[in-house]
Amino acid sequence: xxxxxLRSIVTSVLxxxxxxxxxxxxxxxHDTGFSLGWALLGSALIWAGPAQVILMSSxxxxxxxxxxxxxxxxxxxxxxxxxxxxxxxxxxxxxxxYHLILPAHFTAVTFxxxxxxxxxxxxxxxxxxxxxxxxxGFVSVCLIATTIGYQTAAQLPPIxxxxxxxxxPLTFLYSTALNARQTADKLALVLGVALYPAVATLKTGxxxxxxxxxxxxxxxxxxxxxxxxx
Amino acid sequence: xxxxxxxxxxxxxxxxxxxxxxxxWRMLGLWIGGGVEEDAxxxxxxxxxxxxxxxxxxxxxxxxxxxxxxxxxxxxxxxAAAAGFAAFxxxxxxxLAGVAAGEAVILAGKYFLG
Numbered sequence: 001x002x003x004x005x006l007r008s009i010v011t012s013v014l015x016x017x018x019x020x021x022x023x024x025x026x027x028x029x030h031d032t033g034f035s036l037g038w039a040l041l042g043s044a045l046i047w048a049g050p051a052q053v054i055l056m057s058s059x060x061x062x063x064x065x066x067x068x069x070x071x072x073x074x075x076x077x078x079x080x081x082x083x084x085x086x087x088x089x090x091x092x093x094x095x096x097x098y099h100l101i102l103p104a105h106f107t108a109v110t111f112x113x114x115x116x117x118x119x120x121x122x123x124x125x126x127x128x129x130x131x132x133x134x135x136x137g138f139v140s141v142c143l144i145a146t147t148i149g150y151q152t153a154a155q156l157p158p159i160x161x162x163x164x165x166x167x168x169p170l171t172f173l174y175s176t177a178l179n180a181r182q183t184a185d186k187l188a189l190v191l192g193v194a195l196y197p198a199v200a201t202l203k204t205g206x207x208x209x210x211x212x213x214x215x216x217x218x219x220x221x222x223x224x225x226x227x228x229x230x
Numbered sequence: 231x232x233x234x235x236x237x238x239x240x241x242x243x244x245x246x247x248x249x250x251x252x253x254x255w256r257m258l259g260l261w262i263g264g265g266v267e268e269d270a271x272x273x274x275x276x277x278x279x280x281x282x283x284x285x286x287x288x289x290x291x292x293x294x295x296x297x298x299x300x301x302x303x304x305x306x307x308x309x310a311a312a313a314g315f316a317a318f319x320x321x322x323x324x325x326l327a328g329v330a331a332g333e334a335v336i337l338a339g340k341y342f343l344g
Binding site: 013014017028034035036037038041042045046047048050051052053054055057059065066068069070072073075076077078079080081082083084085086087088089091097100101104105107109112158159161162163165166167168169170171172173174175176177178179180182184185187188189190191192193195196197199200207208209211212213214215216217219220223 | 250
């Protein structure tokens with residue numbers, strides 16, 4: 001079942017997007033003066049593209065460790081509700097918390113989207129091991145890509161950097177849209193995009209969290225009202 | 231330490247500014263989500279909030295993009311996202327089609343205007 005999870009990455013379009021994104025992350029590590037080993041540890045243990053990009057670019061531009069940590073943690077808030085909504089799909093009454101540590105670590109946009117798509121096809125008691133195979137596959141691809149990007153950074157044309165940086169918002173947008181099957185999710189996506197620019201003018205430092213909570217709660221409220229009318 | 235990883239100072243920064251502030255949210259999610267049943271009503275709300283936070287992250291990257299992406303005008307960045315969304319919806323919700331169309335607009339914008 002671990003091997004089946006590992007093999008599932010081949011059939012996922014998102015694997016190829018991850019590969020290109022992490023070539024960009026490897027190249028960024030090279031260009032901002034970090035070592036290859038440092039970049040690989042980051043890809044394996046941070047395992048979140050936006051956080052890695054912000055960590056390297058903010059440290060490189062002279063931010064303090066605390067400023068960089070705050071910028072990283074703001075982008076990482078999204079991971080919490082993703083983990084909360086994904087883990088219950090893998091649990092059985094016998095599951096212990098420590099069984100879920102690795103799947104929680106693997107949770108990022110790609111894993112979240114592919115988890116919702118693939119877990120229902122796997123018997124419940126085998127989903128954790130399947131998830132660990134899937135996550136191991138994604139991380140391995142990204143470690144290879146980080147290395148290739150790091151080693152070839154000098155030869156990559158500048159336009160490649162633009163293309164790779166554009167991959168993250170585009171992929172996040174369409175995979176989230178794909179994952180939004182219920183009306184509440186679709187509405188949350190639209191409201192989240194619409195509300196963020198307004199909330200961002202407040203410059204609270206946690207604008208993403210505020211707009212996400214407000215937009216998500218409104219979307220849920222609409223869902224509740226519609227259910228009651230049925 | 232070898233040159234491969236760098237000195238202990240660099241590793242400590244990776245841990246304190248990268249791994250911990252990122253991973254803490256996953257572990258908080260584990261602590262909360264580990265005790266919730268799959269059919270719990272609260273998960274509908276949690277999924278909606280996760281989706282809306284992601285929408286915020288996406289919009290933030292489009293408004294204040296990192297690195298070289300900032301050299302593409304903002305109208306092109308949003309235009310690319312919209313063109314990609316049209317392709318995504320038009321071609322049976324294909325993520326690949328959406329990304330390809332969006333990238334085409336971004337690269338054309340960079341080539342002609344960037």
